[in-house]
Amino acid sequence: MNTDACWPTLDEAKVTVLGMQTKLHQWATDAPNRRFCDLYNLVYDPAFLMVAWDRIRRNRGARSAGVDYVRPSDIPRDEVSILFQLRDDLKAGRFVPLPVRERMIPKASGKLRRLGIPTARDRIVQASLKLVLEPIFEADFKPASYGFRPRRRPHDAIAEIHMFASQGYTWVLEGDITACFDEIDHSALMDRVRHRIGDKRVLGAVKALLHSGILSEDGLTRETKSGTPQGGLLEASHKPPYVK
Numbered sequence: 001m002n003t004d005a006c007w008p009t010l011d012e013a014k015v016t017v018l019g020m021q022t023k024l025h026q027w028a029t030d031a032p033n034r035r036f037c038d039l040y041n042l043v044y045d046p047a048f049l050m051v052a053w054d055r056i057r058r059n060r061g062a063r064s065a066g067v068d069y070v071r072p073s074d075i076p077r078d079e080v081s082i083l084f085q086l087r088d089d090l091k092a093g094r095f096v097p098l099p100v101r102e103r104m105i106p107k108a109s110g111k112l113r114r115l116g117i118p119t120a121r122d123r124i125v126q127a128s129l130k131l132v133l134e135p136i137f138e139a140d141f142k143p144a145s146y147g148f149r150p151r152r153r154p155h156d157a158i159a160e161i162h163m164f165a166s167q168g169y170t171w172v173l174e175g176d177i178t179a180c181f182d183e184i185d186h187s188a189l190m191d192r193v194r195h196r197i198g199d200k201r202v203l204g205a206v207k208a209l210l211h212s213g214i215l216s217e218d219g220l221t222r223e224t225k226s227g228t229p230q231g232g233l234l235e236a237s238h239k240p241p242y243v244k
Contacts, residue, residue, distance in 0.1 A: 006046065007080060013050035021135040028139035028196070037198035042132045043125070043205065044090035049083045052127035056120065066101045066119035067215050075120070086121055095205070097122045099213035099221055114182065116214060129205060136196055182227040186210050189228075 008016065020042065028034065042048055054077075056062060062073040075082065089095040100116035107113050118126065134150065141149065146157040161172060190207060197203060210228065215221050 007083075008047050008050060010050055010054055013047035013054075016045075016047035017051045017131055021131065024132070025135035025139055028136045032140070035194075035196060035198035036136060039132050039197065039199045040201035040205075043128050043202065044087045046083070046087065048128045048131050049087060049124060050080065052124050052131060053080065053083060055127050056123045059123075061117070064103075064117050066117045066122065067098050068119040068121075070120045072120045072123065082120070083124070086124060090125065090205075093201070095125065095208075097125070097209050097212040099215045102214050102216045104217060118209075118212075122209065122212070125205065126209060129202070129209075132202070133193075133197070140196070184227050186226055 024036070028036075056072050057075075057077055059072075063071055065071045086095070098119050098121075100118050100122075103115045103117060104112040105115050138149065144160065146152045146154070146160075186207075189210075190203065193206060194203065211224055213221050213224055
């Protein structure tokens, strides 16, 4: 196990990640047709893994375990040994995600919502990928887009509706995509990701997470040929480039 890499403190890691994200966003903004071909080293960078792990620990799903039965909330916040092996596995190309653990959650309507819970390790990789990819795709999204984006809330969308209403617009169209996350086409999604990302290892990691499979409540494992299970950190970041 390679633990010789310089592991920063969390505060140092946050500064490093924010600095790189700022650069990625600026480069993507300045060159709308640029494809980024050297990103994978950031995914296993100690700073990115540290920030990713911190976000996993602070996420409300930290009390839920995947198929490994390890709850991130049970791991001490300052315990980073989990990151050492993960970094080596990512760097050597040995990382293989496990199936997500499916839970059926009742909705107010009486229907059931499928929730997919990745393992702690897989969540860290998802979070690190999100840290790398999000600032690039953020450069492409429209100002009027509010869903699943950083520093944007439903209240911001409501404020924009109020602004248009004050300018004489009187109609609001409400729509919903049936089973949106369950029906996302993997090929179409990857085509959109490739428009900006040329790093084959990053693309491979995203594809592997999409195809990791699902362990249902009855103990059966099934393939994931479409959709992104709700519950992983990447499902939110997949939707904006898919619907852009």
